[in-house]
Amino acid sequence: KQEVTQIPAALSVPEGENLVLNCSFTDSAIYNLQWFRQDPGKGLTSLLLIQSSQREQTSGRLNASLDKSSGRSTLYIAASQPGDSATYLCAVPIREYGNKLVFGAGTILRVKS
């Protein structure tokens, strides 16, 4: 059974810091991994999708890496801003169960101005 864990559960940093969010998964037979952010009372916004054949993906100040063999992914946020404050979730689809997503519990990020 696939399980996804995110560390840390919460993070509070001053504006401008570079930070790393961690995601680990127990079954390395994934075909992709997706990072989302969720603002309070809102739906999920897709940040990055990284395929199993890729080692990293970048979008602006965000960089996601994937080490499939070790069951880990990291989301790197450069020069954090107060607007980055949100809950960050990683998720992997399970092909044999209709591609439904398994989520981590999330990292609550607060960037202080």
Added chain:
Amino acid sequence: GAVVSQHPSRVICKSGTSVKIECRSLDFQATTMFWYRQFPKQSLMLMATSNEGSKATYEQGVEKDKFLINHASLTLSTLTVTSAHPEDSSFYICSARDAVQGSRYGYTFGSGTRLTVV
């Protein structure tokens, strides 16, 4: 990019009435859509998988007759909360995956519906 529209964003209804929530994929076709429920400060809980043209697949513990799902077209799935009670009050979110490019583009989520049953 892929967009999923979810309506309404907020709804307040009386106990015993039914509420319908719509989830539309605007620029892609989705043979599969997913319905989630989220309680305050908790993670998403998958309720059911909506399959176009066939019956939905419900997760364990989710009442099929309580949460009716219809996926009549490749761009629309609806969730109807029947005979709503205060304990059904929650945040409901749908997601969809492109039928053709799904593995390439991943999942897109709606903006969610805040249901309050009074």
